[in-house]
Amino acid sequence: MAITTTTDTAVVIEKRVSEIVTxxxxxxxxxxxxxxxxxxxxxxxxxxxxxxxxxxxxxxxVIENANMTPQSxxxxxxxxxxxxxKSIPFAISDKASIQSKAMLVSEAVKNGAKSLSAxxxxxxxxxxxxxxxxxxxxxxxxxxxIAKAKRVLDVQNTPKVGRYLxxxxxxxxxxxxxxxxIDADKFGNSEPKQAGYITRIYGFTxxxxxxxxxxxxGFQVFCQDAIGFARQIAPKFESQRQVLGQKTDYALTHMYxxxxxxxxGLRMAVFDADGV
Numbered sequence: 636m637a638i639t640t641t642t643d644t645a646v647v648i649e650k651r652v653s654e655i656v657t658x659x660x661x662x663x664x665x666x667x668x669x670x671x672x673x674x675x676x677x678x679x680x681x682x683x684x685x686x687x688x689x690x691x692x693x694x695x696x697v698i699e700n701a702n703m704t705p706q707s708x709x710x711x712x713x714x715x716x717x718x719x720x721k722s723i724p725f726a727i728s729d730k731a732s733i734q735s736k737a738m739l740v741s742e743a744v745k746n747g748a749k750s751l752s753a754x755x756x757x758x759x760x761x762x763x764x765x766x767x768x769x770x771x772x773x774x775x776x777x778x779x780x781i782a783k784a785k786r787v788l789d790v791q792n793t794p795k796v797g798r799y800l801x802x803x804x805x806x807x808x809x810x811x812x813x814x815x816x817i818d819a820d821k822f823g824n825s826e827p828k829q830a831g832y833i834t835r836i837y838g839f840t841x842x843x844x845x846x847x848x849x850x851x852x853g854f855q856v857f858c859q860d861a862i863g864f865a866r867q868i869a870p871k872f873e874s875q876r877q878v879l880g881q882k883t884d885y886a887l888t889h890m891y892x893x894x895x896x897x898x899x900g901l902r903m904a905v906f907d908a909d910g911v
Contacts, residue, residue, distance in 0.1 A: 663748070663749050663752035663753075664751075664752035664753075664755045664756055665756055665801070665842045665843075665844055666755065666756045666759040666760065666801070666842075666844075666862075666864075667755065667864065669799045669801070669840070669842065669857075669859060669862075670759060670859060670861075670862040670863065670864045670893070671859055671860055671862065671863045671864065671896065672863075672864050672865070673686060673715065673863055673864065673865040674864070674865045674866045676865070677717065677865050677866070677867050681717065681867065682716070682717055682718070683714045683715060683716045683717060683718075683892070684714070684715040684717065684865050684892070685712040685713075685714060685715075686712060686713045686714075686715050686863055686894060686896065687711070687712055688711040688712065688713055688896065688898070689711075692706050693706065713863075713894055713895075713896060713898075714894070715863055715865055715892050715893070715894040716892045716894075717865060717867040717890060717891065717892040718890075718892055719758065719890060719891050719892055719893075720868070720888070720889075720890040721751060721754055721888070721889060721890070721891075722886050722887060722888040722889075723747040723750055723751065723886065723887040723888075724884065724885065724886045725743055725747070725884075725885050725886075726877075726882050726883065726884045726885065727739050727740065727743070727882060727883055727885070728880075728881060728882040729881045729882060729883075730881070732883075740885065743885070744872060744885075744887065747887040748870070748887065751870065751887060751889065753846070755891065756844055756846050757846045757847060757848050758893055759862055759864065759893050760801060760844065760846045760848035760849060760855060761848040762862055762893055762894070762895050763848070763855050763857055763861075763862065763895075763903050763905065764848050764849075764850075764855065764905055765895075766895040766897065766900045766903065767855070767857075767900050767903040767904055767905045768899060768900030768901060769787055769900070769901065769903070769904040769905070770904065770905045770906075770907070770910045770911060771783065771784075771787075771904065771905070771906050771910045772906075772907070772908065772909050772910035773806075773851070773852075773853055773906050773907065773908060776813070777806060777809040777810040777813050778810070778813050780854075780906055781800065781810075781836055781837050781839065781854075782837060784800065784837075784839070784854075784856040784904055784906065785837045785838055785839070785856075787856070787904050788856060788858065788902065788904070791901045791902055793858045793902045794858060794860070795838055797858055797859035797860065798838055798839050798840065798856065798857075798858055798859075799839060799840050799841075799842060799856065799857055799858075799859065800836070800839035800840070800841050800842070800854055800855070800856045801842045801843070801844050801846075801849065801854060801855050801856075801857075802841065802842070802843055802844070802849070802853075802854035802855075803843075803844070803845065803849045803852045803853060803854065804843060804845055805852030806852055806853055806854045807833070807841075807843050809852075810833060810836075811833070839856060850907050850908075851907040851908035851909070852907075852908070853905065853906045853907035853908065854906050855903065855904070855905050855906070856903065856904050856906075857902060857903035857904075858897075858902040858903070860896060860897075860902070861895070861896055861897040861902040861903050862893065862894070862895060862896060862897075862903075863893065863894045863895075863896050864891065864892070864893050864894075865891060865892055865893075866889060866890070866891040867890045867891065867892075868888065868889050868890035868891075869889060870887065870888070870889040871887075871888055871889065872885070872886070872887055873885070873886050873888070874886075
């Protein structure tokens, strides 16, 4: 008969909690589903990932009895550094653990996972803010600003699929207050007013974030292919008993990297107070 030790039990608990951390990250990190994920290409021993960048090809006329001019495929690579090793360490004393009416470890893990999610979002949104070459000042009409953002991406032949708009709570408030929000031709019905949030508008999937990378109550728009992301260490939860200290140390850890895949910064735009 197999004997289960306390060590075995701790390993099982840590594995399950790690799964919960991963689930919480996916649910709370809004940017993970909005960028291009290269995690599947990352393997052990890598400190970076070379992401291929292809040049645009020009369309040529086909002329009878004349040869077309072949174009060279210029393959460039962008280095996605896997250098963001982040952790949230915390300790719970035996006294606190016994006397607390709440499940301290469970609550701490959930809060920690939310903090990791916010850090990932802030970093990826910061990449957009740092690399967007198109910046505009907010007007007094939120709908007109979004329509302008659509035109900006249209001019650059940005794919219609995979467009995202990440807005600050202040901009979402201005959008909900707009009297045109219930126009059926834009939103389908009055549900956005009733629900208090908007999911799609003018071809953008709308996400809300309180990230410090979205400044002046503005918003960012971008194409999914403009920003890359990869994770090397999946979110994990570890614990270590400190007998002499009568406490247990815990840590939530993961490692990832992000990169701008649009060197010209034309498939993204930032709208803030002054457009600078």
